[in-house]
Amino acid sequence: MTGLKCANCGYEIDSSNSIFGHPLTCPRCQHPLAANAPPSLAPTSAPDMNDTLAPNVPALMGRPGAYAFLSPAIGDELGWLGSYRVLELLGQGGMGLVFRADDMQLQRPVALKVMRPEVASDQQSRQRFLREARSMAALKSDYIVTIHQVGQDKDMPYLAMEFLRGEPLDRWLELHPRPALKDATRMGLEIARGLAAAHKLGLIHRDIKPANIWLEEPGGRVKILDFGLARAAHDNARLTQTGLIIGTPAYMAPEQAEGTEVDARCDLFSLGCVLYELLAGEPAFQGGSTVAILKAVALKEPKPLREVNASVPIPLAGLVPQLLAKEPNDRPASAQAVAEALEAFIHDPNVDLGASGFLHTGAHGTPRKKGRPARRRVPLVSLVALLALIVVAGLLGRQYLQSRPGPNAGPTVRQPRPAIAQGVTDEQILLGMTGPFSGNAKAIGHELKVGIETYLNQVNEHGGVNGRKVKLIALDDKYDPATALANIKSLDREHKVFGFIGNVGTPTAELTLPYASQRDMLFFGAFTGTDKLRQSPPERVVFNYRASYEDETAAIIRYLILVKKLRPEQIAVFYQDDGYGKSGLKGVEKALRHMSLDAD
Secondary structure (H helix, E strand, O other): OOEEEOOOOOOEEEHHHOOOOOOEEOOOOOOEEOOOOOOOOOOOOOOOHHHHOOOOOOOOOOOOOOOOOOEOOOOOOOEEEOOEEEEEEEEEOOOEEEEEEEEOOOOEEEEEEEEOHHHHOOHHHHHHHHHHHHHHHOOOOOOEOOEEEEEEEOOEEEEEEEOOOEEEHHHHHHHOOOOOHHHHHHHHHHHHHHHHHHHHOOEEOOOOOHHHEEEEOOOOEEEEOOOOOOEEOOOOOOOOOOOOOOOOHHHOOHHHHOOOOOOOHHHHHHHHHHHHHHHHOOOOOOOOOHHHHHHHHHHOOOOOHHHHOOOOOHHHHHHHHHHOOOOHHHOOOOHHHHHHHHHHHHHOOOOOOOOOOOOOOHHHOOOOOOOOOOOOOOOHHHHHHHHHHHHHHHHHHHHHHHHOOOOOOOOOOOOOOOOOOOOEOOOEEEEEEEEOOOOOOHHHHHHHHHHHHHHHHHHHHOOOEOOEEEEEEEEEOOOOHHHHHHHHHHHHHOOOOOEEEOOOOHHHHHHHHHHHHHOOOEEEOOOOOOHHHOOOOOOOOEEOOOOOHHHHHHHHHHHHHHHOOOOHHHOOOOOOOOHHHHHHHHHHHHHHHHOOOOOO
């Protein structure tokens, strides 16, 4: 190769390191050099650029001068980019290259991501890269790689990231194809938290997959990498070309594969794919070619998790299919909602996730002590869902039996069964729910919804109710009674549901239950203890699984006196001065009188 010699200090520079005709500067004395030197300058030798590549990484361009965008090396480094001393290539993708480098100003190692020259030559691509890199730099999350600096050097955009110790999830899975349930759930939680932080700023990743999930040493904490395909949710600029799919097929949401507009819920689908692979030990969607995989994503459902791994708890097995829903509207509302659900599973004493497989769990938990296994109780939400399905099955049973052919009947053409009620078709039963999925009571609403959907998914996996799948339509009422009533009316008149299941709080129930009673529609699980909802005789369409406030406090008093052996004078009662509090106080008096004790 030909080179240049600095006229000021005599240092020899490889002329192939000039960029797009821009002048070079001597790295030793900073004296300017002409990029197109006259032939009279003496040529010097330089090592082939391919010799400087990191082990097991192929040549980038397949030609000498592959790192032409770098300023020339002074020592054994690959070259320089701004104030960064570039040491070795760590990886590469369709959009950019990642190097290990030293930040010479702050004296720390960094991972330096640089756009590929052929991509950086387009001004619009450079601007988009810098805009999105700056959005990433604004992210503050323990579960997203930290961006130290975003900049350009000789029209080459770059970003400097924290240098991480550990390995990517795809490589880790080669040795741990089915990690411990506790680790899999924790990884899913941390990915969801990272996505929630990105989505809060309007940034969509669009390429969540094991290769873009880093497990940091020593405890395996998640760091989301490579927002190279990310874009702002409000950015309508298309990054695709005709026939080109942006993303990774096996982890790509159907709407993304179709090339239509996407929102943050496409990341939730990808998260579902990763979580399924962690729990099942195999990808959710497989095929012998890209086309086969895309067809599977669009048309097929993955094997039920508990058929692949029976140790997956039912609530967790129910969440993953929601993430993998083909329609974005059928997925959870947000990454934050997914994070809250996963966190609830981790801390639920009734969900046994076992011990962590990491030697150093740090803040992620310690292995469970050996001894008696924890007892499992059936969640209350599952019981109300079971009750609902028993009643529904009873109403549909006679019609189902009448529609079945006799034992000696010959082959017949299957005719659709006529609908016997609103919301019931030949294939499915629609149930409606209104609850607080935002606002101060959102945690209760999400837990109730996840519990109901989990049980319904379990029922559907085993054939549904009389051959019909049960589908839940849930609307957010923000714990506002007027909104709850509007939701109930919408579920009845527009969505045409068969009945209602699940409710949070007395204020909403006081408006919604009378409507259901007037319409003679089933209402399961009012989730309130007020006496106003307990009529004598009982309302025939209302199934309430919670005791009244009076009965609850009476049970508490009996427990304290009969089991804990407290004297009545040792019990202090605090109550709010309203209908709820007075109802509870009646329970105290009721229990004391029942035990022939002074209730004054």
